[in-house]
Amino acid sequence: MKASRVLLLVAILIIAGILGWHFSRHSPSSGETITVYYTKDDGTSEVPWTVSVRPRSPKDTDAQRANDVALYSATQAVAGPSSDVHAIRFPAGTHVLSANVTGSTATVDLSGEVKNTASGVGGESAEFKALTWSLTALPGIDSVAVRVEGQRVKTLPGGHLELDEPLRRSDF
Amino acid sequence: MNRYAARIFSALALGAFALLPLAARAAGTDFVFAGRHIHFERFVDQQGGRAVAVDDSGLRAFLGQAAATIAWQPGQRYILVTTAQPLIVNFALGDRQYDAGPVTETAPFAPFLLDGRAYVPFDELVHAIGFSVKSDGAQQVLQPQLTALDVQGSDTGVKIVAHGGMPLDAKVTSAGAGKTVVTFADTASALPPSRTVDGGTVRRIDARTEGTVQHPRAVITIYSNASAGRPQPGTDDQRDFTLAFGGQQTDAQQQQQQINAPAQQAGGQTQQIHVTSVQTGSESGSTTVRIAIDGPASYEWHRLRAPDNRVWVDIHNARLGMAPQDAPVRVHQQSPDTVRVALTLPDFQTVDVEPDQSGITLTAGPQLADEGMPRSGSGTAGTPSAAAIAQTTPAPDDTWKFSPKPTPSAPAYIAANPRLIVIDPGHGGSDPGSIRGQYVEKNLTLDMAKRLRDILVKRGWQVMMTHDDDRDVAAHAESDGDELQARDDVANTNGARLFVSIHVNSFINSGPHGATVYFYKPEDYSLAQALNHRIAAHVAVKSDGIVKDKLYVLHHADCPAALVETAFISNPDDRALLASAQWRQSMAQAIADGLGDYAGPAPAQSGPGQ
Numbered sequence: 001m002k003a004s005r006v007l008l009l010v011a012i013l014i015i016a017g018i019l020g021w022h023f024s025r026h027s028p029s030s031g032e033t034i035t036v037y038y039t040k041d042d043g044t045s046e047v048p049w050t051v052s053v054r055p056r057s058p059k060d061t062d063a064q065r066a067n068d069v070a071l072y073s074a075t076q077a078v079a080g081p082s083s084d085v086h087a088i089r090f091p092a093g094t095h096v097l098s099a100n101v102t103g104s105t106a107t108v109d110l111s112g113e114v115k116n117t118a119s120g121v122g123g124e125s126a127e128f129k130a131l132t133w134s135l136t137a138l139p140g141i142d143s144v145a146v147r148v149e150g151q152r153v154k155t156l157p158g159g160h161l162e163l164d165e166p167l168r169r170s171d172f
Numbered sequence: 173m174n175r176y177a178a179r180i181f182s183a184l185a186l187g188a189f190a191l192l193p194l195a196a197r198a199a200g201t202d203f204v205f206a207g208r209h210i211h212f213e214r215f216v217d218q219q220g221g222r223a224v225a226v227d228d229s230g231l232r233a234f235l236g237q238a239a240a241t242i243a244w245q246p247g248q249r250y251i252l253v254t255t256a257q258p259l260i261v262n263f264a265l266g267d268r269q270y271d272a273g274p275v276t277e278t279a280p281f282a283p284f285l286l287d288g289r290a291y292v293p294f295d296e297l298v299h300a301i302g303f304s305v306k307s308d309g310a311q312q313v314l315q316p317q318l319t320a321l322d323v324q325g326s327d328t329g330v331k332i333v334a335h336g337g338m339p340l341d342a343k344v345t346s347a348g349a350g351k352t353v354v355t356f357a358d359t360a361s362a363l364p365p366s367r368t369v370d371g372g373t374v375r376r377i378d379a380r381t382e383g384t385v386q387h388p389r390a391v392i393t394i395y396s397n398a399s400a401g402r403p404q405p406g407t408d409d410q411r412d413f414t415l416a417f418g419g420q421q422t423d424a425q426q427q428q429q430q431i432n433a434p435a436q437q438a439g440g441q442t443q444q445i446h447v448t449s450v451q452t453g454s455e456s457g458s459t460t461v462r463i464a465i466d467g468p469a470s471y472e473w474h475r476l477r478a479p480d481n482r483v484w485v486d487i488h489n490a491r492l493g494m495a496p497q498d499a500p501v502r503v504h505q506q507s508p509d510t511v512r513v514a515l516t517l518p519d520f521q522t523v524d525v526e527p528d529q530s531g532i533t534l535t536a537g538p539q540l541a542d543e544g545m546p547r548s549g550s551g552t553a554g555t556p557s558a559a560a561i562a563q564t565t566p567a568p569d570d571t572w573k574f575s576p577k578p579t580p581s582a583p584a585y586i587a588a589n590p591r592l593i594v595i596d597p598g599h600g601g602s603d604p605g606s607i608r609g610q611y612v613e614k615n616l617t618l619d620m621a622k623r624l625r626d627i628l629v630k631r632g633w634q635v636m637m638t639h640d641d642d643r644d645v646a647a648h649a650e651s652d653g654d655e656l657q658a659r660d661d662v663a664n665t666n667g668a669r670l671f672v673s674i675h676v677n678s679f680i681n682s683g684p685h686g687a688t689v690y691f692y693k694p695e696d697y698s699l700a701q702a703l704n705h706r707i708a709a710h711v712a713v714k715s716d717g718i719v720k721d722k723l724y725v726l727h728h729a730d731c732p733a734a735l736v737e738t739a740f741i742s743n744p745d746d747r748a749l750l751a752s753a754q755w756r757q758s759m760a761q762a763i764a765d766g767l768g769d770y771a772g773p774a775p776a777q778s779g780p781g782q
Contacts, residue, residue, distance in 0.1 A: 041683055042684070043684060047488070050552055051260075053262070054264040054267055054270070057266055059266070060249060071252060072260075083409050084408070088679075097245075098243065098248075121675065121677060123680065153651065153652060155653040158603045161724070162727050172721055
């Protein structure tokens, strides 16, 4: 009799645990959004647009959340707005490999396609200006360190923009 | 009773296990894609679906062919897939819901970790990037889909834009009076079978799929008014297919109708927004400015430090829907697409800018602001969803865009050799710079640099060129950037008065044109302004003004430096200018005159050896 009560209690706890887990994971979207930027094809004007981000999980640490949102912001900035918008874009195929926030700096690792920037100063700086503005629009971030395939670089090959120090909005 | 409880427990325990991710049991699976077999190794059955590891080689090969990428690293919860369109699909570990662009979808199971690898729902991923999994008897086929067909109105007529999971291979197979048939090879239709378009040139669009599972054909029939004429096929980005009809559209079509498969396409913003009123109130030392707008708009605000104390809000893509005013708040159409609302505060007070569904409220508080408070911000207002992103960021000390003159803070540079000007012809040697046809940047910059040198020497300046033939400057460049440092070193080690780098601009499309002068350090600013002034006044090229940019050669030159992008090699009109020796001479002349305006006449030769 006593054993059956213990079993019943265990069963109830398991049900409660499963239900709790289930509902905590499937709460409706919080509607959280971030602002990202693209550069108009005049090469200098930044245009903001708003994208929604997947809601934070209760298990996320602040650091993990900051990295996730930074990755999302950088990925949006590198991809640019929908193709009918006249924006200056990173070279085709460029994508974000990772993003990590340390202090107030977001370090963004770009894929090697970024080296194909076959443009003058205008295109090159417009690309990185949009990336810098997007990430520094996130709370607590004021600079963006750029890596290419994990490596720190002074400039891109044949490039002009200095990339070995974190970029800030005031650099543009 | 005992037995009863034990049964409940067993059933619940089984149920609990069913909710946990199943261990890998299948040893991979094969799919046919574009006639080839792709083996997916890390592929597991999941309740209600199938899951694939983000680092699976088969998945990577498939995404590579579809020009899509996937990003995830251990410790990160987000798994992001980017398509070429671009569309970003955002999966999150432990979250059944995922975003495909602006649309939120629900998968049968959440992405999970297994042996340290992230697994995502396979069918949902495939669908989100414009593919479908179809069975061809014994084989499973990854079939590209025609996912979107937008009908866009314009001044000149109607354009139909088609998008799919792969670059579209389309043919207009028949175009008769009022009926056009377009066939898309190796693509199936994910569009509704028939769709009526209200009024205007295009009346109805039918879509069907023919062929086999491995070689499908999407066949689209467009019914239009006979007056529309023969449609013109084309492409905007090499991946889509466009079909342009002449003739006028109705208002309904001007607003852009879309025929989309689910989970595709973010809208563009075309609606004209107006600033309808600006009202000012003041109460116990604080000032409130209420800006009413009649639709969604982005804005940014800036303020200047004391003693200037100006603060302004720019509303973008907006027109003035009221009379301009000058007091108590200045309201003007700042540029064709920006309305500026500006005021001067009595002191350096706190400023708060809050967007809402019908406008923006700026409040200047009675308290004084700390030096560290944000001095600029941006966001959107007037959106139906009130997506208020009052993101603020501490403004840079030199918000050059609106108050271009940065305050020089560095100690004034004193040149060891005030008669020396260093000219840097952009690129050279192993680095050709931009190339269009027979025109190569390094040759054009070297030519203009030599012309500039000759003028300056005649005027009594001592001139050094970082290179005066076609070669690399750095003897042993170990990394990109060493070459640029070597050019700065010419100026730095010789104590030059000025450094000027001459370049030719380029962009991936032919639109941008004109000359731009770049600066970075505060002491570069006046030089850039002087050069731009002469170029704008005396060279037959559009002036794009001066722009601040962290360019390596400007940052690492000890002396004032500027970089002149003379014209765009990628623009046909500018290219014709660059091809003209006379024009290149006029550019060299203008740069020389600008240098003279900045530095005055060349100092007299001071002694032997100079």
